Amino acid sequence: MADLCDLTGSELSVKLASGEITSREVTESCLSRIGAVEDRIGAFLTLTEDSAREQAASSAERLAAGAARSPLDGIPIALKDVLTTRGVRTTCASRILESYVPPYDSTAWARLRDAGSVLLGKTNMDEFAMGSSNENSAFGPVRNPWNLDAVPGGSSGGSAAAVAAGETVWALGTDTGGSVRQPASLCGVVGLKPTYGLISRFGLIAFASSLDTVGTLTRSVPDAALLLSVLAGEDPRDATSHSAQGQDFNEGLDGGVDGLRVGVVREALGEGVHPNVRDAVRSGVDRLSDLGARVGEVSLLHAEYALSAYYLIAPSEASSNLARYDGVRYGYRAPEAKDSIDMMGRTRGAGFGPEVKRRIMLGTYALSAGYYDAYYGQAQKVRTLMIRDYAAAFVDFDVLVSPTSPTTAFRIGEKTDDPMAMYLNDVFTIPANLAGVPAISVPCGLDGGGLPIGLQFTAKVLGERTLLRAAAAFESAVALSERPPLLASL
Amino acid sequence: MLRAQLGLILEHAAKVGEVAAQDVPPTAYAIPRRNVLRDDEPEPSISHADALSNAPEAEDGRFKVPRITEME
DSSP states (O other): OOOGGGSOHHHHHHHHHHTSSOHHHHHHHHHHHHHHHHHHHOOEEEEOHHHHHHHHHHHHHHHHTTOOSSTTTTOEEEEETTBOBTTBOOOTTOGGGTTOOOSSOOHHHHHHHHTTOEEEEEEOOSGGGOOSSSTTOTTOOOOBTTBTTBOOOSSSHHHHHHHHTTSSSEEEEEOSSSTTHHHHHHHTSEEEEOSTTSBOOTTBOOSSTTTOOEEEEESSHHHHHHHHHHHBSOBTTBTTOOOOTTOOTTTTTTOOOTTOEEEEEGGGGSTTSOHHHHHHHHHHHHHHHHTTOEEEEEOOTTHHHHHHHHHHHHHHHHHHHGGGOSSSSSSOOOSSOSSHHHHHHHHHHHHSOHHHHHHHHHHHHHHSTTTTIIIIIHHHHHHHHHHHHHHHHHHHOSEEEEESSSSSOOBTTSSTTOHHHHHGGGTTTHHHHHHTOOEEEEEEEEOTTSOEEEEEEEOOTTOHHHHHHHHHHHHHHSOOOOOOHHHHTO | OHHHHHHHHHHHHGGGGGSOOTTOOOOSOSSOOOOOOOOSOOOOOOOHHHHHTTOSSEETTEEOOSOOSOOO
């Protein structure tokens, strides 16, 4: 029988509301699962057991008194360690922030906390969210619960693995080029990247500000909708946030796909896609057709340039954002410097890992005089073309589908010496970030080795309702019945 | 190693130059918003102590850094 920590948030919400269970029991169930598997997975950088137990006790009192703050009240969550939490260490999996304790809460966490969420801890990730395998963490890799020799994907690898292993009910991640959807795909969970700006970025430690998006990792599509209903909304502290106050994204979720126009992205089923992934996506599309969707093919003509544009735009913005780590106001400071300039150089040299350094160098190069027009300027034009491609596609289609990732989880160490091979993991997820459109990864089967495959749905800007409705219908029809083998041995 | 890697990445990135885009305007933000302003009224903000709480070194309520001028 499944433990409480294996249930979805939606199921737990009902049981909590009826008094059948308490937040204490759910929280203890997660903590005991963490105790059983965490030494093999490495999903967490910081555990907050004591405050979690206090928050669970408060929640239990509220629910007993019939004063639940929201459907989330009492349900445990984990946060990617790039979202600030007042008084709780926030590292971005970097040496440079190893002992940083933020004096403020991210808006995403503030909203969850006010809704009654119980914080279990902060999850492992690629340093500053730069990576696709979680191997760039300064504090060690995360292992995929489906195969402990495989990566969980990244950069929200800890969040995805923790949800897959039942260490938490759900988690937040962030998605700049696929960092929620790709690990969700590789770990067999649901990963939602909403429209850029739908969830405030305040307190999301910046990587590439024009692309960064807070997202959710859950074990069901209705769970993603539940979290989004609490998280979405305008924030005076983020000038790019949208007004979405009080929207219930679970409303109409079971509307099905009858008559929905589904466009299969032609470029995403070509070379470089593993045959198992291609087959799973094709049969997923057939299921959508069986469910009444009107399926056709669509081209995103400039998608082949999206990866190149992304690896100019994101490092450019990163090189500017990461200039704040100077050893003066917060974070690590290198000792024994002869003066301030020397101190800053030594601090960054010792504080940043290799991938972060690579991207800072790429970014400063792409922005430098003489190269700006050919690299950064041209990349921003590709971005315009990508937006136009989507606009054209959404004239004929309501949602687009493609694989989330060209492959399933690869072995730890397999791609660490080849940055370009690593970057190619994001080839199907990056276009949505460039255009700001929402996208979600839903499990659609297992490959020959028993590793999960994800199907990505994409909708137009602020088209979350249609996106979630399509994803929910698909999930109901193609539910993954297998569980990570690790859990069978417990 | 870094030199070779950056060379390869830039080679791939240069692909963006293949797109003829003379008449295409650049996009900085996919969903542009303009003039997002609030009323110009002071609001409570982070305290002095909180702002200094993560400083590697502080003195007299200020951030302290190694010397910034050359010594003779």
